Amino acid sequence: MIIMRIDHTTENGVHRYECWDDYGCSVVASAVAVEENGHINLKEINVGRSYRGRGLGTLLLEQVIADFSDRDLVASVFEERVPWYRRHGFEPVESRGGLIEVKRRGQSLKMIPRI
Structure with missing residues (x-):
C-alpha cells in the first residue's frame, strides 16, 4: 500500500494528522497532538483495524516528532x-x-558562533 498523503491541520493549538489511503478516498489512520504548557501532548494515534501492522502508526508518530523536534x-x-x-x-x-x-525530549537548537 502506498500512502497518498498525510494532512496536518491546526486549530487553537490542536494538531490533527490524517493519513489517507492510496486512492485518497478514506482516512485510514489519524493522530492528535495538543500544545500544552510548552510541550506537545500526544493525545492519540489511531490506525484502522484492517490497516494495522503496516507502519502507519510509526509514520504518523515520525511526522509529529519531525514537526515538533524542538519541543518535549x-x-x-x-x-x-x-x-x-x-x-x-x-x-x-x-x-x-x-x-x-x-x-521524548526535544532537541534544542544551539547557535554556532561564526568565525
Whole structure:
C-alpha cells in the first residue's frame, strides 16, 4: 500500500494528522497532538483495524516528532505500548491510573558562533 498523503491541520493549538489511503478516498489512520504548557501532548494515534501492522502508526508518530523536534513530546499509554514508544526515543516517566506517561525530549537548537 502506498500512502497518498498525510494532512496536518491546526486549530487553537490542536494538531490533527490524517493519513489517507492510496486512492485518497478514506482516512485510514489519524493522530492528535495538543500544545500544552510548552510541550506537545500526544493525545492519540489511531490506525484502522484492517490497516494495522503496516507502519502507519510509526509514520504518523515520525511526522509529529519531525514537526515538533524542538519541543518535549508527552503521551499517556498502556503499559504494553511502552516498548513501541521507546523505539521512537520516548522514556517512561510516571505511572498514573493504569497508564504510563512517556516523554521524548526535544532537541534544542544551539547557535554556532561564526568565525
